[in-house]
Amino acid sequence: xxFYLQKVTFYVVAFWxxxxxxFFIPRLMPGNPVDVMLSKLAAKGPVTPAARHAVELxxxxxxxxxxxxxxxxxxxxxxxxxxxxxxxxxxATVSDIIGQTLPWTITLIGLATVISFILGIGLGQLAGWKxxxxxxxxxxxxxxxxxxxxxxxxxxxxxxxxxxxxIFPLFxxxxxNGAPPGLNFAFIGSALYYGVLPAMTIVISSVGGWxxxxxxxxxxxxxxxxxxxAEAKGLRPRRIMTTYxxxxxxLPSLSGFAISLGFVVAGSIVTEQVFSxxxxxxxxxxxxxxxxxxxxxxxxxxxxxxxxxxxxxxDLLYTIIDPRTRARx
Amino acid sequence: xxxxxxxxxxxxQRKRTSRGVTVAAGLAxxxxxxxxxxxxxxxxxxxxxxxxxxxxxxIFNGATGTIAENFNPxxxxxxxxxxxxxxxxLYYYNLASTAAPKPELATAFKWNAGGTRxxxxxxxxxxxxxxxxxxxxxxxxxxxxxxxxxxxxTSGLNATATATDDNTAVLNFKGKSFTQxxxxxxxxxxxxxxxxxxxxxxxxxxxxxxxxxxxxxLKSFASQSYSLTKNTTYWETGKPQIDTxxxxxxxxxxxxxxxxxxxxxxxxxxxLPNLNDLIKGHxxxxxxxxxxxxxxxxxxxxxxxxxxxxxxxPAVRQAIYxxxxxxxxxxxxxxxxxxxxxxxxxxxxxxxxWIANPADVTAPQSGDAAKASSILAAAGxxxxxxxxxxxxxxxxxxxVQVVAGxxxxxxxxxxxxxxxxAVGIExxxxxxxYNAWNSNETTGKFQLTMDSIGLGASSNPYFTxxxxxxxxxxxxxxxxxxxxxxxxxYSNPTMDAAVAAAAATNDxxxxxxxxxxxxxxxVRDLPYIPIYVNSTLTEFNTTNATGxxxxxxxxxxxxxxxxxxxxxxxxxxxxxx
Numbered sequence: 001x002x003f004y005l006q007k008v009t010f011y012v013v014a015f016w017x018x019x020x021x022x023f024f025i026p027r028l029m030p031g032n033p034v035d036v037m038l039s040k041l042a043a044k045g046p047v048t049p050a051a052r053h054a055v056e057l058x059x060x061x062x063x064x065x066x067x068x069x070x071x072x073x074x075x076x077x078x079x080x081x082x083x084x085x086x087x088x089x090x091x092a093t094v095s096d097i098i099g100q101t102l103p104w105t106i107t108l109i110g111l112a113t114v115i116s117f118i119l120g121i122g123l124g125q126l127a128g129w130k131x132x133x134x135x136x137x138x139x140x141x142x143x144x145x146x147x148x149x150x151x152x153x154x155x156x157x158x159x160x161x162x163x164x165x166x167i168f169p170l171f172x173x174x175x176x177n178g179a180p181p182g183l184n185f186a187f188i189g190s191a192l193y194y195g196v197l198p199a200m201t202i203v204i205s206s207v208g209g210w211x212x213x214x215x216x217x218x219x220x221x222x223x224x225x226x227x228x229x230a231e232a233k234g235l236r237p238r239r240i241m242t243t244y245x246x247x248x249x250x251l252p253s254l255s256g257f258a259i260s261l262g263f264v265v266a267g268s269i270v271t272e273q274v275f276s277x278x279x280x281x282x283x284x285x286x287x288x289x290x291x292x293x294x295x296x297x298x299x300x301x302x303x304x305x306x307x308x309x310x311x312x313x314x315d316l317l318y319t320i321i322d323p324r325t326r327a328r329x
Numbered sequence: 330x331x332x333x334x335x336x337x338x339x340x341x342q343r344k345r346t347s348r349g350v351t352v353a354a355g356l357a358x359x360x361x362x363x364x365x366x367x368x369x370x371x372x373x374x375x376x377x378x379x380x381x382x383x384x385x386x387x388i389f390n391g392a393t394g395t396i397a398e399n400f401n402p403x404x405x406x407x408x409x410x411x412x413x414x415x416x417x418x419l420y421y422y423n424l425a426s427t428a429a430p431k432p433e434l435a436t437a438f439k440w441n442a443g444g445t446r447x448x449x450x451x452x453x454x455x456x457x458x459x460x461x462x463x464x465x466x467x468x469x470x471x472x473x474x475x476x477x478x479x480x481x482x483t484s485g486l487n488a489t490a491t492a493t494d495d496n497t498a499v500l501n502f503k504g505k506s507f508t509q510x511x512x513x514x515x516x517x518x519x520x521x522x523x524x525x526x527x528x529x530x531x532x533x534x535x536x537x538x539x540x541x542x543x544x545x546x547l548k549s550f551a552s553q554s555y556s557l558t559k560n561t562t563y564w565e566t567g568k569p570q571i572d573t574x575x576x577x578x579x580x581x582x583x584x585x586x587x588x589x590x591x592x593x594x595x596x597x598x599x600x601l602p603n604l605n606d607l608i609k610g611h612x613x614x615x616x617x618x619x620x621x622x623x624x625x626x627x628x629x630x631x632x633x634x635x636x637x638x639x640x641x642x643p644a645v646r647q648a649i650y651x652x653x654x655x656x657x658x659x660x661x662x663x664x665x666x667x668x669x670x671x672x673x674x675x676x677x678x679x680x681x682x683w684i685a686n687p688a689d690v691t692a693p694q695s696g697d698a699a700k701a702s703s704i705l706a707a708a709g710x711x712x713x714x715x716x717x718x719x720x721x722x723x724x725x726x727x728x729v730q731v732v733a734g735x736x737x738x739x740x741x742x743x744x745x746x747x748x749x750x751a752v753g754i755e756x757x758x759x760x761x762x763y764n765a766w767n768s769n770e771t772t773g774k775f776q777l778t779m780d781s782i783g784l785g786a787s788s789n790p791y792f793t794x795x796x797x798x799x800x801x802x803x804x805x806x807x808x809x810x811x812x813x814x815x816x817x818x819y820s821n822p823t824m825d826a827a828v829a830a831a832a833a834t835n836d837x838x839x840x841x842x843x844x845x846x847x848x849x850x851x852v853r854d855l856p857y858i859p860i861y862v863n864s865t866l867t868e869f870n871t872t873n874a875t876g877x878x879x880x881x882x883x884x885x886x887x888x889x890x891x892x893x894x895x896x897x898x899x900x901x902x903x904x905x906x
Binding site: 181 | 385398399405406480481482484485532533535551553554575577580583588591593762763809811812
């Protein structure tokens with residue numbers, strides 16, 4: 001019990017530290033949201049000097065208050081779940097924007113990461129078990145795809161498969177001319193279809209890492225005594241491969257998987273730029289470009305939460321998967 | 330250590346094969362299921378007549394990422410079609426030509442002699458999209474609402490309005506206000522009194538179901554795209570012809586050009602330097618080039634307001650102006666699409682009538698290194714040991730700030746650096762993120778910065794000279810100057826007096842005389858050194874609609890991101906049979 005309490009306390013402290021950094025870092029950037037909003041307006045049409053006063057009133061930017069009282073206000077608001085108003089998408093609230101964009105990112109990138117992990121672990125497991133097979137040739141190919149810059153790979157695939165061959169759509173999250181968003185078959189089908197190419201690029205570029213790590217761990221695990229015992233006892237090879245070898249070999253990869261799950265939210269910016277996918281990464285990019293403190297903080301909060309949360313869950317799961325950690329506690 | 334007897338080998342291999350086959354079959358089945366689902370809804374869809382036989386065009390107006398719903402015509406983050414397509418102004422000012430303002434919701438207007446009262450005659454027979462009639466009372470309500478709500482008053486309107494009858498509205502200004510005319514008549518959306526009097530917070534309301542008088546009304550909204558449908562009770566009979574207009578969001582210019590070539594976008598404005606090559610094989614793609622913004626080197630020109638550096642010397646600015654080979658810069662950086670600029674900072678094509686001195690109509694298109702050198706020599710600059718001029722021990726080295734990612738500006742600077750080197754001026758560039766660059770520009774923390782002089786409320790030179798050159802719109806280095814204002818820190822009492830005199834009258838001849846004084850000052854002092862008038866390329870797909878503006882017929886400013894003009898263009902489009 002004390003073990004779990006210690007863990008949770010640690011994560012709460014880490015969360016508070018992240019919140020504090022979250023508050024101060026955006027404010028270290030030069031410029032302020034009013035100036036940026038006015039200059040963006042000015043690019044589209046005439047803006048008079050009186051506009052500044054109007055925009056300041058509108059945004060209620062209390063930049064004259066001391067930083068500590070702003071910080072305290074911020075902590076209080078976060079604890080109530082009030083993330084504030086977004087400047088970029090004024091007057092939508094930050095929670096609205098996150099609510100609109102987060103599901104797309106989590107579904108696409110989350111699913112792609114899980115698929116990549118399962119595929120990588122599966123292939124690595126087979127490659128480690130049956131060394132000298134044709135599967136070994138897959139390793140240099142997948143690691144090459146991992147080394148290629150992701151955006152370049154994505155652009156090439158878009159050009160080949162979407163522009164030239166028109167197999168997949170060019171941009172978007174779903175067919176905007178078709179069924180509106182909702183829990184109906186047509187929309188879900190359209191969303192899946194539009195998500196295939198982005199997911200494919202993510203899987204291709206990340207499966208190499210999982211496969212290599214798993215293969216190496218399998219090779220190391222296979223030389224353990226208990227594998228020899230299992231074989232001597234006459235268990236089926238498939239059972240030895242999965243329940244004995246793979247289960248032990250996958251442990252280091254699991255912690256890597258936890259971290260990459262946490263970064264599903266943050267790591268999607270490039271994907272969304274290339275595919276014009278309506279996720280949280282592009283909202284973050286717009287927020288940074290517009291000095292939108294509230295939206296930036298809101299999204300950083302979500303990222304922090306998900307990374308810490310994923311770590312905590314896998315940490316706890318580890319004690320279930322690996323009995324050795326329980327024994328020590 | 331592998332231990333596989335022949336028996337085990339056969340068993341495991343057979344099992345592996347069958348399992349492999351099962352997995353493969355499963356994947357194939359789910360893939361088929363997915364394609365089965367989506368074959369009903371279309372694949373990569375093009376716009377055009379969809380299932381119900383209605384016509385549609387798709388517009389990309391620069392929206393990136395998720396779109397936030399906001400049809401409030403007073404909000405700074407409104408969605409662009411709100412102004413011009415859903416709501417209309419009293420008059421339409423065409424910035425692409427010198428034509429008089431076109432009557433929209435108003436048919437006539439008249440100032441009194443003192444410029445304190447503006448009488449507007451509104452158009453009869455106009456209906457709001459909810460069926461209620463439009464009257465002058467709505468016009469009066471609009472201006473009174475702006476006046477009494479400071480958060481909405483972005484133009485500094487200092488007037489109250491009354492409707493003397495159903496077709497006449499009168500605005501009473503506190504002082505001489507001839508210069509407010511384009512803002513009042515051309516830049517204010519007229520809203521419905523019967524809707525907005527019930528809205529508690531007009532500044533923050535997102536106006537989900539906008540009721541306007543414009544050619545289109547909102548049909549549906551989703552965070553990635555929204556569509557407008559034809560207003561069947563529109564006051565101009567027979568217009569608009571296109572049934573549906575859809576706006577989409579795209580992340581990058583690459584995505585936009587790919588969409589254009591695939592026929593998925595009908596109207597967009599993007600600078601694509603190799604545009605001619607791109608559309609070579611596509612017969613239904615066309616474009617129009619409407620140069621409108623004068624790309625210039627903004628200089629921090631006034632030492633008395635805190636500027637430091639060689640650019641505070643007018644001789645240096647003059648030398649840069651003459652040493653530049655603008656033809657070469659256009660060819661290498663502007664794609665050949667830019668138009669010649671004028672040292673009066675007006676557009677040589679459109680504003681020739683306003684330019685007093687014929688010698689000032691266009692800037693020299695080829696470089697004159699000899700003239701530049703003689704100007705600098707007369708000012709006391711001598712060549713240093715490294716080939717760079719120097720005066721009093723200070724090298725003539727200048728740094729120009731530019732937004733990282735503005736590739737055409739960055740190319741232009743590197744071309745100019747080579748050209749200026751021949752004269753002995755060293756030009757270095759610093760690339761900054763947009764926010765940092767903008768912050769430096771407004772606070773004057775730069776020697777040179779690369780920016781452009783933008784579209785004013787109307788083509789009257791007042792809207793270029795007053796914001797950019799007046800002492801009222803500037804500030805010391807370190808303090809924030811007015812947005813789109815006098816970033817060059819220029820302060821010239823002769824100029825201020827001339828601009829004030831021009832503002833006090835409605836008579837164009839008097840204004841022209843005053844502007845002649847202004848032009849003499851700024852052509853000599855050059856706080857903004859013009860390079861060229863940057864192209865605005867707008868691409869069209871003529872498969873689904875024709876009637877787009879052309880180079881010969883600029884009935885509207887065609888950029889897809891321009892407010893107000895977009896309504897005019899959409900009204901003029903014709904169906905393709």
